[in-house]
């Protein structure tokens with residue numbers, strides 16, 4: 001990694017499904033003029049590519065090779081996989097569940113590591129996922145662990161789907177979220193857990209602006225070197 005890239009500051013935002021990480025991270029990145037990494041999209045892309053290629057979601061060797069060779073471009077809010085726009089396709093619940101399955105495989109995680117770290121470039125990066133602060137960017141300047149109750153998260157997902165005109169069942173969504181939380185937290189490699197040096201932010205009852213402001217305040221305090229001194 002070039003020295004200047006390694007030195008670029010990182011804000012790591014981790015947390016469970018539908019905790020609002022995506023929206024918050026994009027806003028924080030925009031406010032600071034930083035790059036943005038949606039690491040979950042990479043796992044979703046592996047799942048989508050595997051489903052399309054008829055690869056079994058527990059064939060670790062084939063999935064790791066697929067992850068290493070993914071032909072993907074991010075830009076302007078659009079995700080292109082092998083020349084196809086898959087921005088909406090990867091958001092389906094099938095891809096979400098598939099992502100959580102392939103993400104439990106160490107070979108797949110290892111194959112995606114360098115690809116994620118390559119997003120770290122000046123002037124800085126906001127990276128969101130499950131293991132940004134624990135594994136991918138352990139030296140991040142600021143680590144945030146964003147939570148919200150499962151009910152609140154299911155409610156948010158329901159609203160998002162309805163807004164897109166997609167039919168959804170809130171009880172089913174809650175059940176799927178709990179399954180996904182369970183799998184993400186229980187896996188042996190890079191489980192969803194708060195980094196010891198992460199700041200926890202419970203977004204239940206908070207508005208997006210308040211959360212963004214809190215993260216930016218923490219970052220500015222860190223950047224000014226005033227935190228914990």
Ligand code: C5P
Nearest residue numbers: 039040041043099100103129130131184
């Ligand atoms: O964040 P999102 O819901 O898009 O992530 C989809 C799945 O990818 C998660 O349920 C999780 O299993 C996996 N993931 C992961 N590590 C990350 C990001 C996502 O294991 N850093």
